[in-house]
Amino acid sequence: MGKFKALFAILLSAVIIAGAFYWLRRYKPEIPEPPPEFNTQGRLQVYALDVGQGESMLIVTPGGKTVLIDAGNPQSGDTVVAALRKHKVSGIDLAVATHPHADHIGGMRSVIESFSIRNFLDSGRDFSSAEYERLLKAIKSKRISFINAKSGMTFDLDSGIKLEAFFPKGDNQWITRIRSGGSLENANSVVLRLTYGSFSMLFTGDAEFETEAAMLKSGFPINAQVIKIGHHGSRYATSGKFLDAVGPQMAIISCGMDNRYGHPSQSTLDRLKKSNIQIYRTDLNREISIFSDGRNYQVRQERGAETAAMWLGRIESVEFSTAMAKKSTRTAVEVD
Ligand SMILES: [Zn+2]
Ligand SMILES: [Zn+2]
Structure with a gap:
């Protein structure tokens, strides 16, 4: 009988150990669920819309004023229009347009056709x-007032909520010297800062190091709690x-x-982590929403992602690297 007991104990331990191994192998850290809907009443809302490789940011103030910064690539017109409707935007x-590249202005005509601007x-x-x-042409035919950005310009949205332009300088003072392979359109992106009480957010378009250096030199108050990272997380920004x-605090x-394109780059992610x-x-969290009452802010992501994936950069394709190497020897139009 003692023998059987010992054998049983050995068998039981084996089953427990095997079970533990099985569980460990299957175990994956839990991906956090998005938090429940926030009450947007009386809050400033900022949305980074999910437009794939491109950019589109929506601002809605507590008083119902709306600002749309860029509208993604030409394939995302319908996505941007649907997102604006989802957020109950009726007019803009x-x-x-931070700059005229297709991944920022591509969806804008669909927006102009669907909403009054x-x-x-x-x-x-x-x-x-x-x-x-x-x-x-569409802006002209809809008789939309057209403004050339100039640093120092301020747009008062609701009382206490304003949007200031830091770049370009205006009066044809463009950045003209950029890295080889870079883009003058990116370098001369419109840069804006949104403030509401103690909440602040910086929108940088596709600005890279040269624009950042110019802004540092200008002495503008570029400090912000939240930053929309320049040029999709490029290694040159x-x-x-x-x-x-x-x-x-947040990017x-x-x-x-x-x-x-290798966006976001590992080097940019490393700098942010540091x-x-x-x-x-x-690309991982899909639509990202920020809500602020002018003191604090909350963030909601449409989809959670594992921490390791969040800090992992992308590598640019060989075709793209080769095209860029060729490009740096001649002048061409960059489209990202
Ligand atoms: Zn871009
Ligand atoms: Zn660009």
Whole structure:
């Protein structure tokens, strides 16, 4: 009998150990569920819309004023229009094209066709592309007031909520010297800061190091609690110096799951991590929402992601690297 007991004990232990191994192998850290709907009443709302490789940010004030900064690529027109309807937008007080690249202005014509737009803020740089020319024509035919951005410009949204332009400088003072392979359109992106009480957020378009350096030099109050990272998290944007000056707690990166540009780059993610900044990415978290009462803010993500995936950059495709290497020896139009 003693023998059987011992055998039984050995068998039982084996089953327990095997079970534990099985559980350990299957165990995966739990992905946090998105928190329940926030009450948006009386809150400033900022949404980073899920437009794949491109960018579109929506601001809705407690008083119902709306600002749309960029509208994604030409395929995302319907997505942006649907998102605006979902957020109960009926008209747009200010639409912004940070710069004329297709992944920022592509969906804008669909928005113009679907909503009445009061004002259009543009970087104001001459740029020839069929997409941009069609957009300018649509703005003209809808008689939308067209404003060229200039640093120092302020848009009062609700009382106590304002949007300030920090870049470009205006009066044809453009950035003209950029890295080889870079883009003058990106470098001259419209940069805006939204403030509501103690809440602040910086929107940087596709600005890279050169624009960041110019802004640091200008002495503008670029500090912000939240930053929309420049140029989809490119390795040529978000310098350590710039991050120190902005001092954000949180960063949003707008980029696509399948992008060939290497967005976001590992080096940018590493700089953000080193500065202890919490990140959200539209490729992993899809739509990202921020709500603020002018004192505190809450963030909601449409989808959770594992921490390891969040801090993992993307690698640019070989085709893209080769094209860029060729490009740096001649002048061409970049479209990202
Ligand atoms: Zn872009
Ligand atoms: Zn661009």
